[in-house]
Amino acid sequence: MAGICFIGLGNMGGPMAANLVKAGLTVTGFDLVESLRDAAANAGVKTVTQLTEAIEGADTVITMLPAGAHVLSVWREIVPRLARGTLVIDCSTIDVASALQAHELATAAGLRSVDAPVSGGTIGAKNATLTFMAGGEPKAFAAAQPILEKMGAKIIHCGGAGAGQAAKICNNMILGISMIGVCEAFSLGERLGLSHQALFDVASTSSGQCWSLTSYCPVPGPVPASPANNNYKPGFAAALMLKDLRLAQDAASATGTATPLGTHAQELYEAFTEAGHGAVDFSGIIAHLRRQSRE
Numbered sequence: 520m521a522g523i524c525f526i527g528l529g530n531m532g533g534p535m536a537a538n539l540v541k542a543g544l545t546v547t548g549f550d551l552v553e554s555l556r557d558a559a560a561n562a563g564v565k566t567v568t569q570l571t572e573a574i575e576g577a578d579t580v581i582t583m584l585p586a587g588a589h590v591l592s593v594w595r596e597i598v599p600r601l602a603r604g605t606l607v608i609d610c611s612t613i614d615v616a617s618a619l620q621a622h623e624l625a626t627a628a629g630l631r632s633v634d635a636p637v638s639g640g641t642i643g644a645k646n647a648t649l650t651f652m653a654g655g656e657p658k659a660f661a662a663a664q665p666i667l668e669k670m671g672a673k674i675i676h677c678g679g680a681g682a683g684q685a686a687k688i689c690n691n692m693i694l695g696i697s698m699i700g701v702c703e704a705f706s707l708g709e710r711l712g713l714s715h716q717a718l719f720d721v722a723s724t725s726s727g728q729c730w731s732l733t734s735y736c737p738v739p740g741p742v743p744a745s746p747a748n749n750n751y752k753p754g755f756a757a758a759l760m761l762k763d764l765r766l767a768q769d770a771a772s773a774t775g776t777a778t779p780l781g782t783h784a785q786e787l788y789e790a791f792t793e794a795g796h797g798a799v800d801f802s803g804i805i806a807h808l809r810r811q812s813r814e
C-alpha cells in the first residue's frame with residue numbers, strides 16, 4: 520500500500536487519521552487549520568500545507584469535511600490529479616445529491632469511490648469504535664473495508680453510490696425524533712409526579728425502550744454517562760442534529776416522502792438552536808420542551 524491521504528483533521532478526522540497511523544499505515548494529512556495539522560503531526564501523521572501535495576503518491580484518499588460543498592470542492596480539485604484506480608472515500612455526513620455527484624466525478628475519472636459516513640461521535644473516532652455505513656460498488660467497498668476497520672468496529676455495506684449517506688440520515692432522523700419523544704415523556708412524567716428513575720426503570724424494560732432512553736437518557740441520574748449528568752455538554756451538539764435533520768428533510772422533499780415527525784423534529788431543533796443552544800448537547804432540548812409547558 521503506497522499510503523493514505525487524509526483531508527480534514529477536525530474533531531472526527533484528527534483521531535481517525537491517528538488510528539490509521541496506530542494501525543501501522545503511512546498517512547499524509549491536510550487541513551486548512553494549522554493547529555489541527557500540528558495536532559495530527561504529534562499523532563504521527565505526516566502533514567503538508569497544500570491539498571495537492573497531500574495526495575502525491577496516495578493510493579487511497581479519505582475526506583472528513585463539514586458539508587457537501589466542502590467535499591465537492593476538494594474532490595473537484597483532487598480527482599483530476601489522482602491515478603486511475605485510486606480509492607476515494609468520503610466519511611463526512613453530506614446530502615445524498617452531493618454524494619452522488621462526488622461518485623460521478625470519481626468514476627468518470629476511473630477512480631473507485633465509496634461514501635462512508637459514520638456514527639459514534641468523537642469518542643468512537645478516538646477509540647476506533649465507529650460504525651461506518653458505506654455506499655459504492657462491491658469492489659470499491661471491498662477495497663475500503665480493511666481501511667475502515669482500522670477506524671471502526673462495525674462496517675456495513677448499505678448498497679450502491681449514496682446508500683451510506685441515505686442510511687446515515689434515516690438513522691439520525693430516528694434519533695432526533697426518538698430523543699424528542701423521550702424528552703416529552705420525562706417532561707410529562709415530572710408533571711405527573713413520577714420520579715425520573717421510576718420512569719426509566721419501566722420504559723427501559725418496556726415498549727418505550729430505545730437508544731435515546733437507555734444510552735443517552737436526557738435527565739440526570741439513570742444513565743450516569745449521558746450528557747444530562749454533565750450539564751448537557753456535548754456529546755452530539757444540537758447544531759449537528761439540526762444539520763442531519765435538514766439533510767433528511769432535503770432528501771424527503773426530493774423524493775416526495777411524507778415524514779411529518781421528521782419535519783417537526785427539524786422545526787423543534789431549529790427553535791432550540793435559534794434560541795442560542797446550538798452548542799448544547801441535543802438531549803438538552805428537554806429544557807426547551809419544559810419551557811413550552813403551561814405554568
Ligand code: NAD
Pocket residue numbers: 526527528529530531532549550551552555570583584585586589592593610611612613637638639640641754755759762
Ligand atoms: P470539524 O469542523 O471539527 O472538522 C472538519 C474539518 O474540515 C475542519 O478542521 C476544517 O478546517 C476542515 N476543512 C474544511 N474545508 C477544508 C478544505 N477545503 N481542505 C481541508 N480541510 C478542510 O467537524 P467534525 O466534527 O470533524 O465533523 C466532520 C464530519 O463528520 C461532518 O460532516 C459531521 O457532520 C460528521 N460527523 C460528526 C460527528 C461528531 O460528533 N462531531 C459525528 C458523526 C459525523
